[in-house]
Amino acid sequence: MPELPEVEVTRRSFADRIAGAQVRALSLGKPLRWPLGCEPSTLAGRQVRSVARRGKYLLVHLDEGVLLLHLGMSGSLQFAPSLPPRGVHDHFELLTSHGVLRLHDPRRFGAVVYAPSMDDARVLKLLGGLGVEPLEIGFDAVSFHRALKLRRSAIKQVLLAGDIVVGVGNIYASEALFMSGIHPAVRADRLSKPRAARLHAAIVSVLQRAVALGGSTLRDFSSAEGQSGYFQLDAMVYGREGLPCRVCETSVKAMRQGQRSTFFCPVCQKK
Ligand SMILES: [Zn+2]
Numbered sequence: 570m571p572e573l574p575e576v577e578v579t580r581r582s583f584a585d586r587i588a589g590a591q592v593r594a595l596s597l598g599k600p601l602r603w604p605l606g607c608e609p610s611t612l613a614g615r616q617v618r619s620v621a622r623r624g625k626y627l628l629v630h631l632d633e634g635v636l637l638l639h640l641g642m643s644g645s646l647q648f649a650p651s652l653p654p655r656g657v658h659d660h661f662e663l664l665t666s667h668g669v670l671r672l673h674d675p676r677r678f679g680a681v682v683y684a685p686s687m688d689d690a691r692v693l694k695l696l697g698g699l700g701v702e703p704l705e706i707g708f709d710a711v712s713f714h715r716a717l718k719l720r721r722s723a724i725k726q727v728l729l730a731g732d733i734v735v736g737v738g739n740i741y742a743s744e745a746l747f748m749s750g751i752h753p754a755v756r757a758d759r760l761s762k763p764r765a766a767r768l769h770a771a772i773v774s775v776l777q778r779a780v781a782l783g784g785s786t787l788r789d790f791s792s793a794e795g796q797s798g799y800f801q802l803d804a805m806v807y808g809r810e811g812l813p814c815r816v817c818e819t820s821v822k823a824m825r826q827g828q829r830s831t832f833f834c835p836v837c838q839k840k
Contacts, residue, residue, distance in 0.1 A: 570643075570738070572625070572739075572779075573625060573735070573741070574776055574779035574780045574782075575783060576626075576640060577780050577783075578780060578783035579640070579645070582648070584619065586648060587617050587648060587665060587668065588617060588618065588619055588620070589617065589618075590616070590665035590666045590667035590668070591615070592612050592613055592631070592664070593613060593666065594609070595609040595610075595612050595661075595664070596609065596662045597662075598655065598658075598660035599660050601660055601681060602641060602678055602679060603682055604682075605681060605682065605683050606683045607634075607683040612634075615631045615632055615634070616632040617631060617665060618631060623696050623735075624699045624736050625640065626639050629663075629670075633685070634683060634685045634686065635684055636663075636681060636682070637680070637684065637691075637695060637696075638661075638680070638681050639679055639681075640672075640679050641677070641678030641679030641680065642676045642679075643674055643676040643678070643679075644672055644674035644678070645672075646671065646673075647670070647671045647673065648670045648671075649668050650669075652669045652671055658674060659672065660672055660674055661674075682695070698732055699732070699735045700731055700732045701735065702734075702735060702736070703736055703737060703776050704776055704777065708772075708773070709769070710766040710769040710770070713765055713768075716733045717760055717765055720733075720756075721757065722757060723754045723755065724753060724755050724760060725742055725746060725826050726826055727757040728745075728772075729742055729827070737772055739807075739829050739830070739831075740807045741772070741775050741776060743804075743807045743831055744807055745771040745772045746838060747805045747833060747838060748775065748805070749764065749767040750764075750767070750837055750839055751768055751839070752833060752838040753824075753831045753833050755840050806832040806833055806834060810822065810832060814836065814837060816837050817834065817837055819836040821834055822835050
């Protein structure tokens with residue numbers, strides 16, 4: 570599943586190239602997660618201003634209105650001056666004067682939604698509950714600790730919920746908890762200020778590193794379906810159940826939290 574770093578790397582891969590382009594046509598394949606919300610032909614002639622990201626949504630800002638794109642479980646975006654004819658899994662295409670933006674999404678959990686403005690009810694519904702951006706200035710250790718104090722669930726679950734800090738998915742939550750020596754089952758409200766600060770630093774570091782790595786390996790993860798992300802190549806705990814911890818050589822353990830697997834070292838990570 571594409572996580573925040575993959576979405577950010579995807580954004581960087583085409584944002585500059587599509588900016589200023591004029592929309593010629595928008596075409597859709599099979600239904601995605603939600604309907605587009607407008608007649609595709611009404612977008613012809615509009616100009617692409619910029620491409621931003623909020624959580625795992627890409628926001629293609631037009632001179633009038635905005636397109637929200639989500640990659641779902643298996644989606645990937647391609648932008649090129651021209652592309653071969655659309656295949657069976659290509660369910661969205663934006664033809665512009667600078668090239669073609671295409672969404673390839675075999676499982677169709679992805680989405681493309683149009684809204685006339687950022688104040689629109691559809692935008693608020695999708696983006697309104699999102700926490701702060703982990704790679705932006707609003708994410709600081711003090712307010713992170715304060716927010717954790719109000720939660721009694723396991724820290725790993727709180728990170729995945731995305732309403733305190735957005736985009737820390739399963740892989741990166743496991744890795745950040747390892748880096749900060751925190752057991753994934755610790756109650757969020759029991760984390761001391763220094764431990765919360767270490768976790769904050771680890772989240773920023775693991776995501777920044779993933780974005781930096783992703784820049785050179787975009788193709789690897791955009792063709793990967795789900796599990797074989799580039800980042801796992803040097804993961805400390807994620808996907809390493811039964812293998813020796815890279816720090817203390819104890820066997821890495823896995824457990825279920827919610828519906829997801831969590832990987833951790835029982836020695837390096839304390840309750
Ligand atoms: Zn260890």
